[in-house]
Amino acid sequence: xxxxxxxxxxxxxxxxxxxxxxxxxxxxxxxxxxxxxxxxxxxxxxxxxxxxxxxxxxxxxxxxxxxxxxxxxxxxxxxxxxxxxxxxxxxxxxxxxxxxxxxxxxxxxxxxxxxxxxxxxxxxxxxxxxxxxxxxxxxxxxxxxxxxxxxxxxxxxxxxxxxxxxxxxxxxxxxxxxxxxxxxxxxxxxxxxxxxxxxxxxxxxxxxxxxxxxxxxxxxxxxxxxxxxxxxxxxxxxxxxxxxxxxxxxxxxxxxx
Amino acid sequence: xxxxxxxxxxxxxxxxxxxxxxxxxxxxxxxxxxxxxxxxxxxxxxxxxxxxxxxxxxxxxxxxxxxxxxxxxxxxxxxxxxxxxxxxxxxxxxxxxxxxxxxxxxxxxxxxxxxxxxxxxxxxxxxxxxxxxxxxxxxxxxxxxxxxxxxxxxxxxxxxxxxxxxxxxxxxxxxxxxxxxxxxxxxxxxxxxxxxxxxxxx
Numbered sequence: 001x002x003x004x005x006x007x008x009x010x011x012x013x014x015x016x017x018x019x020x021x022x023x024x025x026x027x028x029x030x031x032x033x034x035x036x037x038x039x040x041x042x043x044x045x046x047x048x049x050x051x052x053x054x055x056x057x058x059x060x061x062x063x064x065x066x067x068x069x070x071x072x073x074x075x076x077x078x079x080x081x082x083x084x085x086x087x088x089x090x091x092x093x094x095x096x097x098x099x100x101x102x103x104x105x106x107x108x109x110x111x112x113x114x115x116x117x118x119x120x121x122x123x124x125x126x127x128x129x130x131x132x133x134x135x136x137x138x139x140x141x142x143x144x145x146x147x148x149x150x151x152x153x154x155x156x157x158x159x160x161x162x163x164x165x166x167x168x169x170x171x172x173x174x175x176x177x178x179x180x181x182x183x184x185x186x187x188x189x190x191x192x193x194x195x196x197x198x199x200x201x202x203x204x205x206x207x208x209x210x211x212x213x214x215x216x217x218x219x220x221x222x223x224x225x226x227x228x229x230x231x232x233x234x235x236x237x238x239x240x241x242x243x244x245x246x247x248x249x250x251x252x253x254x255x256x257x
Numbered sequence: 258x259x260x261x262x263x264x265x266x267x268x269x270x271x272x273x274x275x276x277x278x279x280x281x282x283x284x285x286x287x288x289x290x291x292x293x294x295x296x297x298x299x300x301x302x303x304x305x306x307x308x309x310x311x312x313x314x315x316x317x318x319x320x321x322x323x324x325x326x327x328x329x330x331x332x333x334x335x336x337x338x339x340x341x342x343x344x345x346x347x348x349x350x351x352x353x354x355x356x357x358x359x360x361x362x363x364x365x366x367x368x369x370x371x372x373x374x375x376x377x378x379x380x381x382x383x384x385x386x387x388x389x390x391x392x393x394x395x396x397x398x399x400x401x402x403x404x405x406x407x408x409x410x411x412x413x414x415x416x417x418x419x420x421x422x423x424x425x426x427x428x429x430x431x432x433x434x435x436x437x438x439x440x441x442x443x444x445x446x447x448x449x450x451x452x453x454x455x456x457x458x459x
Contacts, residue, residue, distance in 0.1 A: 005390065006390045006391075006392050006444060007389060007390060007398050008391065008392035008394065008397060018389055019387055019389065019449075021386045021387065021449035021450075022386075022449045037402075037404075037451060039402055040401065040402045040404075040405035040447050040448070040449065040451065041389075041399060041400065041401040041402060041405060041445070041447045042400050043391075043397050043398075043399055043400075044397075044400070046400075047402065076344045083389060083391075083447065085405070085448075085449030085450060085451075086449070086450070087384070087450045087451070088326075088386025088448070088449050088450040091449075206261075229442060231281075246302050252301050
């Protein structure tokens with residue numbers, strides 16, 4: 001074990017990694033969006049203000065479009081150097097050049113206001129649009145893959161430039177009464193990999209090298225409107241007949257009953 | 258994992274943190290962290306309890322605890338302030354003691370008292386993820402999230418800085434309600450992870 005490197009404001013990198021788990025942002029009178037509680041230390045004068053802060057109204061109007069996540073985000077403003085980290089997970093910065101990227105909400109740590117944050121129509125994911133830098137965390141290094149590709153739901157961090165994924169079920173395995181029972185009970189050898197996300201088209205898919213997820217902060221639900229995916233969650237099944245006691249619920253649909 | 262080469266000398270280590278050794282080793286529990294009766298009473302009173310053992314012998318001894326990262330700190334007559342739960346191992350020549358930290362401890366959820374290590378030698382401290390060492394000089398004071406603070410050394414004044422305003426109360430807080438501000442001359446060890454703190458969720 002070697003002697004640790006001692007950092008001071010002049011040796012800390014500007015908008016780069018200090019080590020694999022810590023990222024340093026330099027603020028020169030500029031602003032960054034930051035997920036709450038990810039700042040571990042800073043030099044200089046930096047103010048942290050909630051998104052609802054009146055003075056930030058204009059900034060929020062141009063680069064923050066996710067009312068559900070508003071309570072998890074703050075704006076850091078001032079001059080100095082700020083260190084970001086998240087539960088000793090790997091952090092990395094990525095540059096977007098007039099691009100788009102969708103990422104799991106819990107994995108995004110910070111982004112420059114030149115990017116616009118929007119809620120993806122895939123629940124629990126956020127989309128960044130525009131040009132600028134953002135910082136994301138992953139458990140283990142991030143792997144970049146190109147579609148066509150099927151990925152494990154837990155390993156997915158995000159995707160860029162490609163259409164949103166769809167669910168893929170190993171159909172032959174899951175249908176029929178025996179298949180359904182096998183999937184539910186694990187008897188007869190469920191591999192645990194019967195369900196994947198499928199990506200098609202051109203782009204990049206970001207995967208983390210473990211299946212440990214970050215805890216997603218409770219973000220509420222999207223407006224309850226017809227045609228909005230995820231809008232009905234928490235309200236039971238809308239549209240279908242109310243479930244009667246003794247019915248098998250979703251099982252019956254799986255078995256085609 | 259920390260490997261300590263020993264030739265008949267001794268180290269103090271957290272009780273039960275030995276994972277392997279070769280050579281001849283003797284392990285002795287040090288009641289009250291080897292600080293005598295007064296130290297024992299102080300620790301009992303302050304809740305800053307520390308179970309230490311003395312390891313003595315010839316060979317190499319390996320220490321580890323919950324796969325946390327280990328950082329070595331060299332002390333040259335100065336004082337290191339560390340939470341007892343973050344101290345893994347120290348040279349036997351280093352004196353350990355307890356000190357009052359004031360409000361900071363209350364905010365970081367680690368108690369109002371902390372452990373000091375003093376003298377000349379090496380100490381090993383643990384952190385969740387490799388610690389970042391930050392220098393504080395009079396021109397460059399440093400603010401640290403209480404949940405990420407691990408240890409500090411040198412002559413530093415710390416005070417709790419609160420960003421609690423009426424906005425926090427109406428749920429529009431900045432998310433960083435408390436910070437410890439270090440001023441003076443010294444080093445601060447910060448881990449890339451946050452303990453759950455009283456102030457952390459405000």
